[in-house]
Amino acid sequence: MIVDQTTFRAALLSPEAERPIGLSDGEGQPAGRRFDVYRNNVAVSLTEALETAFPVIRKLVGETNFKLLAGAFLRQHPPSSPLMMFYGAEMPRFLAAFEPTKSLGYLPDVARLELAIRESYHAADAAPIEPTALQTTPPDKLMASTLSLAPALRLVRSPWPVFALWQFNMAGGPKPEANAEDVLVVRTEYDPEPVLLPPGGGAFIETLLSGAALSEAISAASRDAQDFDLSHLLTILIGRNAITAIGESP
Amino acid sequence: MLDASSHPFDRLPNTPGVGYKPQHFSDLLENPGSVGWLEIHAENYMGDGGRPIAQLRHLSERFAMSVHGVGLSIGGEGRLDPDHLARLKNLVGWLKPASFSEHLAWSTHDTEFLNDLLPLPYTDETLTRVADHIDEVQEVVGRRMLLENPSSYLAFDESTYEETDFLREIAKRTGCGLLLDVNNVFVSATNLGTDTISYIDAFPMDLVGEIHLAGHDEDHDDHGRPLLIDSHGREVAEPVWALYDYVIKAAGPRPSLIEWDNDVPDWPILEAEAARAARILETVG
Incomplete structure (x- = not known):
């Protein structure tokens, strides 16, 4: 069974998706939750990148809510470049449309300020x-x-x-x-x-x-x-x- | 292969190095201890200016530098991102590091960057693809690169090559060197039930330009078998030090990096890891 990268990627960002067939533990058993190491690495590393970028948003919504928000964001807006220092540019628009935050009208502008500070740092x-x-x-x-x-x-x-x-x-x-x-x-x-x-x-x-x-x-x-x-x-x-x-x- | 130039840091010394973290900037300048060189993740220094670039310029006057890419997706099915290759060429062009390395892995699918080093099967098809990508990287960046062995959590049923044979063949086709991550060897062997010593004995040591050492976390799979995670968040484990000792005695001294990327400790703790590597390197001086 050949596992191409389209199949691998599809299962990676959808925790509810079936894991690809054709992956093993090296001793003949299906890989099972070994595949979840990659799922976890992707979700955790992107969440951390967003936590670094938006410390004020994180304080305003609370740590637990921020993790939920980041989980939804990274599936809707996976990075389009390997430069994590610029990941999250869509956050203001996302916050304005995201059901749990859309009534908090000030959040998108706070996110714009946080993006501006980060851009300034690397300019x-x-x-x-x-x-x-x-x-x-x-x-x-x-x-x-x-x-x-x-x-x-x-x-x-x-x-x-x-x-x-x-x-x-x-x-x-x-x-x-x-x-x-x-x-x-x-x-x-x-x-x-x-x-x-x-x-x-x-x-x-x-x-x-x-x-x-x-x-x-x-x-x-x-x-x-x-x-x-x-x-x-x-x-x-x-x-x-x-x-x-x-x-x-x- | 490149000729030695007059640049004082045209190769990494056979001493310990550390992955550079900005919180260690002053410590490194005042009290580097056994640390003779530094490695940076290329992608963190692709901004236009500011403190990261200024610190890097300053450090590169004092230390030999290694540029280690984590975002090129050399094992990807798609073509390499030309914008990213151009950024890499620019960084390597002005910094003139002693070494440049990347991973046997993929991280980009279409235009989506997944921020992890994802695995690939070892087949004739993937070998050709990786070799073509490395040819392109070396052509654009204008220098030889080192390719690093991955840490594996699973195996592909479709694989037809041993990892060591796959790496040797890529190096033969492209002229690239290899980066031997000893922690990755231990993690992969534990996870896939293979033997570390057989792996090291089969590894083409004459091509190794750099060694990596790092800490890992311990977990278990569905069947209760150990599943080690390459976390870079703690001290190097004892069996990895033992394996490193074996590598150095077999291959002779090599530039050896301590990688500690998460829960980064205070400088004395990181320096103590480097000092331990230095003591092992001195046994074969």
Whole structure:
């Protein structure tokens, strides 16, 4: 009896499926639960990869529920690449549709923040501009310029208090209150750091990321928040090595 | 085969090495003890930058490095993933490791990566397929690789080759070397009721460029027979040390790796395992 890899794989991810015929214990008996070693290795190793990726989701739903959730996720979304550091990208969509979690509207955005932190950790290094470069550029020219942001920078905009939820679970922060929050993930050197953006900050960064000029980013931020504070935002970016170039507007 | 270059780490030394874990970064630089080289899992260093890559650059100035792939699926029925081959070529290209190895196993089916080293039968058909894949890997990556013997929990009725003959024939066709995992030999022999010494005596030792040692867990099958699991989560077992001693006395000293990937211990415990391997290596110095 020939056991091809399609047969092997089909039995691997379905615990209720029959084990393939044609596998033995080496001494003539059917392999039986020896096959389950592989079933177990696959399920456990992928569950562990998800636990590493989503520590806050795990705390929010509890360890037992997370294992159930991971078991459903890995069967619906097995990895499409050998890079476990990027496994789980479909988690926000999955959480929004998964029956036991779909009423928890904030979970997908918390998962997006966790993915953003992990992406930031593995993103390319890039040298920041000189801290004085913004002051030494003539104001008119600066307003018409684009600002390139570091490859390790990520923006997560949410109608939920995602930063507070992250901080409460990972850094002993205060109990979250029901606010919309925009979070910037920045990596000053090697450790990604989520930073809660002040009013207008989300619109500002989003506009810069689109490649628009600084003046347009300021307009977008001011439309969003009348008290938008440009120098505060630039201090956040410069202080965390997040601006990598001042460019000419297209 | 590659000529020796001027790079100081163009081959692994015949000393103990350890599988690198980031929590041991400072310990390794300050107090490496008997550890002369490091092995990394290739897939953990395929990001674009950040701390993993920075640490690797730093360590590679001090230690000879071995790149050990766990995701290429050389035994897979489908073609090798060209994107993954390109990532491997890139890593090996900039790191210039002293050694590059992969497994006699499959892990990818269609586009799905199953994150385990899955077994294959030993037949003429699988031999041709594995040899073709190794030819392709060595061609793309631009260097000779070592192929590792698997740990087996079951056997395929369709197999027509002994594992040692299968590995020898692959090496003959492709020019690849072999990585002898002594714990895998012990695990497979226990699980399949075969003899470890006969396996070692039949293994083409002249092709062995590296040895692996690791801990295993004990379970039982449906009939109460021992079923050992290659878990990499504890000390190397006593009978595996005895088998390693036999291998080293038969084959002479080889670069010997302690693999400890789960429940990773504090540095002194891992270093003590390496020191034990060093004492065995010194008996044949």
